[in-house]
Amino acid sequence: AQSVAQPEDQVNVAEGNPLTVKCTYSVSGNPYLFWYVQYPNRGLQFLLKYITGDNLVKGSYGFEAEFNKSQTSFHLKKPSALVSDSALYFCAVREGRSGNTPLVFGKGTRLSVIA
């Protein structure tokens, strides 16, 4: 069964500094990996995904993530954090074998960007 771990409940970063939100995964086949963001009292919004190809994927709002197969990681990054990036971030994985496998989410990491 697939699983996702987000080892940090909370990440604090100063505005303008680079940020990293960590994610590791476990699947038996090829992974499809996703990052979502949730602002207060809102649903989840898609940020980016890795399906195949280049290990560095770019997404919305200047975010990017790096797929590392040997470390089974998919860390979310941004070169320069904004206060408006403060939100709850979720990593998710699906086994890329068929369209029937459900998407499994991590427990989330709360990012706080301090001005």
Place this chain on the structure above:
Amino acid sequence: NAGVTQTPKFQVLKTGQSMTLQCAQDMNHEYMSWYRQDPGMGLRLIHYSVGAGITDQGEVPNGYNVSRSTTEDFPLRLLSAAPSQTSVYFCASSYRSEGSYEQYFGPGTRLTVT
């Protein structure tokens, strides 16, 4: 497109009452799912459907029923509400093809069971 819509936005139930949370999407997505979000638990999958007439259980299905009679609608039924079902419920949908498509989420239903 309205995307994924959920009703109601808020609901308070007494223990033992039943109700249906509505979810609809207008993007012709084959795949639909229901999650619950609890503090410190992330999103946990309740039920999902890969197409009309096909449903399957997720991680936490007990106490919930679903059906998928049309592509557009995927209602979630609470048979006999319990305080443990107090949560925020999200419906999501996506194209099915090999699972590579991102899911679109509704705005959520905040349910309180007293």
